[in-house]
Amino acid sequence: MSDHHNHRYTTPLIFLHWLMLLVIILAYASIELEDIFPRGSVLRADMRLWHYVTGISVLWLLVVRLPFGLMVSHLYAAKPAIESSFMRWQKRLAKTMHIALYVWMFALPIMGWLLVNAHGHGVAYFGVELPILITQNFELAAALEEIHDAIAGLGYVLIGLHTVAALIHHYVVGDNTLVRMLPFLAAHEKK
Numbered sequence: 001m002s003d004h005h006n007h008r009y010t011t012p013l014i015f016l017h018w019l020m021l022l023v024i025i026l027a028y029a030s031i032e033l034e035d036i037f038p039r040g041s042v043l044r045a046d047m048r049l050w051h052y053v054t055g056i057s058v059l060w061l062l063v064v065r066l067p068f069g070l071m072v073s074h075l076y077a078a079k080p081a082i083e084s085s086f087m088r089w090q091k092r093l094a095k096t097m098h099i100a101l102y103v104w105m106f107a108l109p110i111m112g113w114l115l116v117n118a119h120g121h122g123v124a125y126f127g128v129e130l131p132i133l134i135t136q137n138f139e140l141a142a143a144l145e146e147i148h149d150a151i152a153g154l155g156y157v158l159i160g161l162h163t164v165a166a167l168i169h170h171y172v173v174g175d176n177t178l179v180r181m182l183p184f185l186a187a188h189e190k191k
């Protein structure tokens with residue numbers, strides 16, 4: 001099979017991809033599981049702080065990841081000798097999804113940060129107060145809350161589709177798509 005299947009992602013990008021998956025899971029869990037603690041309790045307030053910490057971590061990890069992400073264009077550019085229209089269509093869809101995931105990883109934490117500021121609060125990151133981006137405005141806060149909720153909901157769909165596609169490539173199609181994003185399998189790489 002042609003050489004383009006053997007391209008792998010760089011180690012920093014692989015590391016950041018899986019680290020960010022973990023941090024995103026913690027960001028979702030910290031807010032979705034908030035209800036296990038009663039309203040007004042210290043533990044519930046702690047869950048909020050963890051939601052901010054994990055969410056803001058996604059934001060700065062994204063800034064670190066972006067240059068590595070921009071360097072992977074060869075994975076799309078490399079073409080086999082004969083490329084079917086189906087393969088071209090598939091590559092374009094994957095690329096569009098990856099761009100959407102980058103935009104999502106930026107937009108969601110920013111909306112969260114703005115919504116907390118609009119409520120008149122600061123965002124604490126491991127005890128450090130982050131800059132206030134906008135002044136108190138409860139109407140705006142309500143709108144930003146809806147937007148944050150909607151983008152968070154969309155995340156389940158985007159990440160779900162992305163994950164299912166990766167698993168189909170690996171288990172059904174049997175190609176190299178997943179392996180080139182895995183850290184430890186270089187030696188056993190399928191051709």
Ligand code: HEM
Pocket residue numbers: 024027028031032051052054055056058105108109110111112113115116123145148149152153155
């Ligand atoms: C990847 C990062 C993030 C994810 C996955 C995420 C996800 C979520 C989810 C699922 C909800 C619950 C929505 C609902 O009520 O149904 C939520 C609410 C909330 N998030 Fe985030 N969020 C992220 C980042 C942030 C950041 C960085 C902040 C603030 C600094 C933040 C502040 C909030 C607040 C204040 C709420 C409660 C809003 C409300 O009462 O509806 N989020 N987030």
Ligand code: HEM
Pocket residue numbers: 013017020021024068069070072075094098099101102105159162163166167177178179180181
């Ligand atoms: C269990 C969950 C996940 C699996 C199995 C998975 C799998 C993969 C695979 C196999 C690739 C390589 C695709 C290709 O080469 O065409 C990839 C790339 C990518 N994934 Fe995931 N992924 C998961 C979760 C996530 C999450 C949560 C995000 C972000 C919200 C994400 C964002 C990306 C992006 C942006 C790329 C393109 C390469 C890059 O710039 O990092 N993935 N993923």
